[in-house]
Amino acid sequence: MLIDVFAGRDRRSATPRGSFHFARSPRPGEQIEIDGVFLVVTRAWHRPDVHYPGPKFAILVDDRASRTEESGPVHDAVGTPA
Template sequence: MLIDVFNGRDHKNATPAGRFHFLRPPTPGERVELNGKILVVTRAWHQPGICYAGAKFAILISDQIPATATSEPAFPVHDEVREVIQP
């Protein structure tokens, strides 16, 4: 799938990074590697339009990890004997 990639903190001030092929569209919070650098997808959206050739999906990437990616999980993680695993 051809996807437009923008790099920046928000879409208004982002710079186009190019069009890249992905097997599936990345989701927000997912890490992707572009040009040897690991980046975090902060936003993903569909660009509807059949009137032009090109990517129909776009993502916004950033080298800064969003606060939600470093927060604790919303539910506790248990091991086989139902003990809560502490990080």
């Protein structure tokens, strides 16, 4: 699944990080790893208003995250637990 990733505190001020392939959609609260950087998903939404080939789903990540053991599973850009 191709997903647009945005980084920031809210959707309006978020900056695009790119589009990445995931085996499944990451959920809010999960950590993901992109290019060796651990990020926490804060929002996830469907984008039915997008009328072009490509991602129809997006996530917002907090790029101030650090990896901790108690934060739960970490998924890399292909969606497999790290």
